[in-house]
Amino acid sequence: MLYPISTESRIVMDLSGVWRFMIDHEExxxxxxxxxxxxxxxxxxxxxxxxxxxxxxxQHNGYVWxxxxxxxxxxxxxxxxxxRFGSATHEAWVYVNGKFVVHHKGGFTPFEAEIxxxxxxxxxxxxxxxxxxxxxxxxxxxxxxxTTDENGKLVRKVDENFDFFNYAGLHRPVKIYSTPKSYIxxxxxxxxxxLVNSEAxxxxxxxxxxxxxxxxxxxxxxxxxxVATASGADVQLKINDVNLWQPLAAYLYTAKVEGYQNGALVxxxxxxxxxxxxxxTGGKFLLNGESxxxxxxxxxxxxxxxxxxxxxxxxxxxxxxxxxxxANSLRTSHYPYSEEMMRLxxxxxxVVIDETPAVGLFSNFNFDISILEKGGDxxxxxxxxxxxxxxxxxxxKELIARDKNHACVVMWSIANEPASFAKGSYExxxxxxxxxxxxxxxxxxxxxxNIMMALPKADKCTxxxxxxxxxxxxxxxxxxxxxxxxENKTRQELLExxxxxxxxxxxxxxYGADTVAGFHSVYGEPFSEEYQEDYYRMNSKVFDEIPNFxxxxxxxxxxxxxxxxxxxxxxxxxxxxTRAREPKMVVxxxxxxxxxxxxxxxxx
Ligand code: BDP
Numbered sequence: 001m002l003y004p005i006s007t008e009s010r011i012v013m014d015l016s017g018v019w020r021f022m023i024d025h026e027e028x029x030x031x032x033x034x035x036x037x038x039x040x041x042x043x044x045x046x047x048x049x050x051x052x053x054x055x056x057x058x059q060h061n062g063y064v065w066x067x068x069x070x071x072x073x074x075x076x077x078x079x080x081x082x083x084r085f086g087s088a089t090h091e092a093w094v095y096v097n098g099k100f101v102v103h104h105k106g107g108f109t110p111f112e113a114e115i116x117x118x119x120x121x122x123x124x125x126x127x128x129x130x131x132x133x134x135x136x137x138x139x140x141x142x143x144x145x146x147t148t149d150e151n152g153k154l155v156r157k158v159d160e161n162f163d164f165f166n167y168a169g170l171h172r173p174v175k176i177y178s179t180p181k182s183y184i185x186x187x188x189x190x191x192x193x194x195l196v197n198s199e200a201x202x203x204x205x206x207x208x209x210x211x212x213x214x215x216x217x218x219x220x221x222x223x224x225x226x227v228a229t230a231s232g233a234d235v236q237l238k239i240n241d242v243n244l245w246q247p248l249a250a251y252l253y254t255a256k257v258e259g260y261q262n263g264a265l266v267x268x269x270x271x272x273x274x275x276x277x278x279x280x281t282g283g284k285f286l287l288n289g290e291s292x293x294x295x296x297x298x299x300x301x302x303x304x305x306x307x308x309x310x311x312x313x314x315x316x317x318x319x320x321x322x323x324x325x326x327a328n329s330l331r332t333s334h335y336p337y338s339e340e341m342m343r344l345x346x347x348x349x350x351v352v353i354d355e356t357p358a359v360g361l362f363s364n365f366n367f368d369i370s371i372l373e374k375g376g377d378x379x380x381x382x383x384x385x386x387x388x389x390x391x392x393x394x395x396x397k398e399l400i401a402r403d404k405n406h407a408c409v410v411m412w413s414i415a416n417e418p419a420s421f422a423k424g425s426y427e428x429x430x431x432x433x434x435x436x437x438x439x440x441x442x443x444x445x446x447x448x449x450n451i452m453m454a455l456p457k458a459d460k461c462t463x464x465x466x467x468x469x470x471x472x473x474x475x476x477x478x479x480x481x482x483x484x485x486x487e488n489k490t491r492q493e494l495l496e497x498x499x500x501x502x503x504x505x506x507x508x509x510x511y512g513a514d515t516v517a518g519f520h521s522v523y524g525e526p527f528s529e530e531y532q533e534d535y536y537r538m539n540s541k542v543f544d545e546i547p548n549f550x551x552x553x554x555x556x557x558x559x560x561x562x563x564x565x566x567x568x569x570x571x572x573x574x575x576x577x578t579r580a581r582e583p584k585m586v587v588x589x590x591x592x593x594x595x596x597x598x599x600x601x602x603x604x
Contacts, residue, residue, distance in 0.1 A: 011076060013177070063131050067125065082115070092131075133156060248328055302579070333509075363419065421458040487541070
């Protein structure tokens with residue numbers, strides 16, 4: 001799916017701004033021919049939860065309404081007009097002038113619809129109904145229940161089966177873009193680089209709709225010079241003396257695609273891409289033929305007031321902080337991030353593990369690893385209870401359709417911390433890994449993120465992955481305050497993985513300790529800034545001993561909001577930055593460490 005951009009043949013209108021907003025009390029049916037009966041206002045894009053200063057809105061579980069007005073310039077009336085949502089969390093029904101135009105389920109991927117037939121000249125009304133409900137058929141997974149209040153009125157309740165606040169609303173830009181009636185629908189770019197001769201064959205496949213008698217593809221370099229050109233909807237172009245997309249030294253080419261009719265240019269689209277090679281072999285992760293060491297973060301799209309809404313200033317700032325620390329990578333934990341962030345990572349050379357919103361695939365979450373140390377059959381009914389296959393297939397399709405051309409994406413993460421030790425997990429995941437591998441034109445490696453209880457002997461799904469990605473909390477959820485034992489456990493487990501799967505590289509995708517900024521302890525007690533630093537030092541020491549250990553992505557970049565919980569005071573405090581992006585003490589230690597570890601060629 002193409003990102004909406006303006007070109008010589010296309011115009012983008014951004015509908016961001018202040019919209020009307022209303023909670024749906026499900027009492028009477030709304031007359032969609034009338035404007036929403038509300039005085040409440042809500043900024044878009046942003047979560048609705050934290051804006052209004054009303055508990056009723058912040059904690060609402062159910063349906064809400066958004067509405068705005070827009071006018072399309074007369075000059076565009078003969079163009080194809082597409083209404084596009086960067087995301088709507090988690091389910092949306094869209095109406096233009098009271099008429100239904102599109103429905104989409106899944107809160108983190110874009111969707112769109114042609115709206116020409118629904119438009120009137122002058123002012124148009126765009127109304128969106130959104131649900132933030134989650135259950136055992138959605139991703140992420142929520143524990144859903146219905147009760148009634150003292151007046152017999154239905155009360156819906158979602159208890160998040162995951163550790164982040166269930167922010168919802170119109171989180172990403174809502175746009176209308178124009179194309180000519182005949183238009184470029186999709187572009188697939190598959191670079192194949194010959195590292196020895198510094199040249200690349202780039203296959204470009206163009207999908208068009210309508211009447212074109214010629215499609216022309218030109219590859220343009222960063223200086224704006226055309227370096228290769230070809231005619232056809234499926235072409236191979238050669239780039240000599242190719243500039244590689246390298247971690248933190250990104251080089252982006254642009255594929256300029258033009259569609260002609262009777263010699264006249266009809267539609268143009270420009271897709272950025274990078275040339276780089278990814279290989280997983282002999283326990284290493286190779287980027288452009290050299291072993292790559294992941295240094296970086298799991299994070300969240302999470303800021304004050306905006307909640308999970310797009311904030312490009314935060315995105316730019318976060319990446320600058322990462323680069324300053326010597327980091328080179330992030331995982332889009334625990335859902336696809338905005339397209340704006342993905343384009344920024346392309347530009348900044350940030351290496352991305354791109355994750356689906358499959359989190360909470362666990363019917364009985366706890367950190368009791370003793371159940372697994374006992375061995376034998378594990379009592380867990382996750383794969384009987386969950387009904388997420390359809391949503392999972394859909395989001396893999398939508399994520400790969402959206403992100404397939406991004407240079408920054410080096411691996412897909414199919415899920416975070418599923419019950420991969422439980423009966424039925426392999427049968428659930430095998431077809432999903434097969435689907436991702438079949439759909440990705442660039443054949444990127446695939447993984448899922450393994451939960452602490454799924455120790456080497458217990459896990460049933462590791463066979464499916466290219467890279468073993470582990471979330472581990474020795475020294476926090478287990479062996480709290482006992483870093484000596486935690487160190488031994490860490491070492492013992494990593495060596496066990498390495499022995500069992502000598503060909504598969506191993507990395508940490510989470511490890512961390514809740515730390516209250518400003519809390520200090522001469523004893524280095526848990527929650528203190530000293531403990532956080534000791535915890536990271538202990539882990540670093542073990543990582544450096546394990547040859548196949550190829551990366552450390554800590555948890556979390558910044559403190560973030562969660563649901564209430566007795567171990568969550570104002571959210572999760574595992575950030576190495578506060579929610580306001582102020583550094584905790586450990587940032588100095590990690591900056592020194594990461595700035596001294598090369599991005600490539602470490603542990604060769
Ligand atoms: C892991 C989850 C992550 C949590 C983290 C934690 O993947 O979402 O926030 O633990 O407990 O289980 O901090």
